[in-house]
Each structure stands twice: as C-alpha cells, then as structure tokens.
Amino acid sequence: MIRGHIDAIVLGLLSRDDMYGYQICKTIYSKSHQLYELKEATLYASLRRLEAQDLITSYWGDEDQGSRRKYYRITREGREAYDKCKADWEFAKKVIDMLI
C-alpha cells in the first residue's frame, strides 16, 4: 500500500530540500520511526518515473573528497503534482477513515 504512494512521498521530501539517493532512504526510515525501509530498487524506479515526467531533475554534487553524489531537485511541475497528490490523499484519508 505504501509503495503505491512512493512517488508522492519522494516529491514531499524533495519539496523541502534537494537530496541524494541514500539520504532519501535514510530520511524515510527515520521519519517513519524505523517502521518503513525503502529498497534502492523501489526508490530508483520512482526517481526514474518522476524524471521521465519532468517532476524532478538531477545534478552531480561537487564533493571535495570521496565519491560524487547525485542530487535530485523538484521542479515547478513537481511541486504542483505534489500539492495535488497531497490534496487527493487528504480527501481519501478522510473518506476511508469514515468508512473503515
């Protein structure tokens, strides 16, 4: 069930800050109080979908030392899509809470 909302969750995180892959996984893990751990495969499938729809873009960071990190940034279209997802979710949650 959660996997069906991964795109919205990722957009939500990126709407606050640019992030790299592992940072997204780590943030989801800590924000869910260690209840939900996202696999890289699920994350990257989501990132590819969002990139294909121009909802996010990516760029390489300029770390001084060590390996490079690839950061993801939300686009204007991404923010609009996230707002819509959030509104849809609030409505669905309200209705489902009344019915289940």
Next chain:
Amino acid sequence: MNSRIRRHLDSIFRGFEDTQRLRDFKEELATNLAEKVADLQASGLDEDTAFREAIATLGDIRAAYAQGEEESRPGSVPRASKVRKTSFDPLEGVSFDPFNKEKDKDEEEERSRLAWGVFLSGLAVYLYLGFNNIAGGFGSWWMLALFFYGVYVLLRGGFGCGTVLILVAVLFHVGSKRSLLLFLAIVGVAMVITSLVKKGRRT
C-alpha cells in the same frame, strides 16, 4: 570496501550495455552503498555483515535500471525486462574463480544451480542415448558437441566440479549404468526445479 562494492555492482549489471548512463548509475549506487556500509559499521556491525546487509536492501535494482533505460529513449515502447539476453546462456553470472571469497553468492548461487541442473540433466540424456546407441550413439557429431559443452560448463562451474566428477566416476565404475543415470537425472531435475521455484518466488 569501495572496490568490493564496485565488483558487486559490476556483477549485478553484467550483460548490460556499458553506457555512460550505466557508469553514472553504478557510481551513484556505489556512493550510496559505501555510505550505508559506513553507517552500519558505526552502529556496531563488522565490515562483512555491514556489506551484506547494505546490498540486501538494493532489491531488484536491475529492473529499476532497465525501466529507466526504456523511458530515457524517446518513442520506445516499455518492455517487461531488458535484462535477458536473446541467446540462452545458463552460465550467465557463473564466474570461474573458485578462490574468490568475496564472490557475491546471493544471485550467482541461484544461476549456478540452474547451470548445473541443465548440465546434469543433459548429461543423463546424453549417456542414456549413448548406452542404448540411439541417434548415432557416442560417436555422432552432436553427441561430441554436447560432451564438449559439458566439459566447458564444468570448467566454468569452478568450485564443486571436482566433487561431481568424482561422484560420476565412482557411480560409473561401482554402480550400474541405470543407477548413474537415475542419480544424474534426479539431481539435475531437482536443481532446475528449485532454481525455477526460487526465481518464481522472487518475482
């Protein structure tokens, strides 16, 4: 650790076209994995356990990459998977490196099991036809081709092939022809079935 991570990623993406996009993706994953391993070690795990735990959370990363590859090509129709090659190669992923302790076994063991299963079942059929002189017996060209392919599989199989060769030799000389055939056929088919069942569960 970085080189170990890179080797693991190379083995995962073996069979994919070596493009800039793939190299970038592997670099991105390597950075993530290195950081994850460091975090796990900081939480008290030893290096080996941390590595295994980190790669366990990758999931089916090949499918995620293949999906992106389709979407990055304008006008392309997405397919279920780009991972498979067109030719059947039971040895895909089985490396001839018996002493490499860092060989990443999770995926390779499964493929190796399928390769062995196919080979042993094939060997049983080969011996059966040869013993009964069916379709030209041992001397026909296709029998020879099958035999050399079998030798090739054994060589590529690496560790463990010696055991199988000894078992085959012992059964051949001590046991009857029938017991040898039965042994090979049962082991071979069992390996193919368990490999396919495992694969089915994973997808």
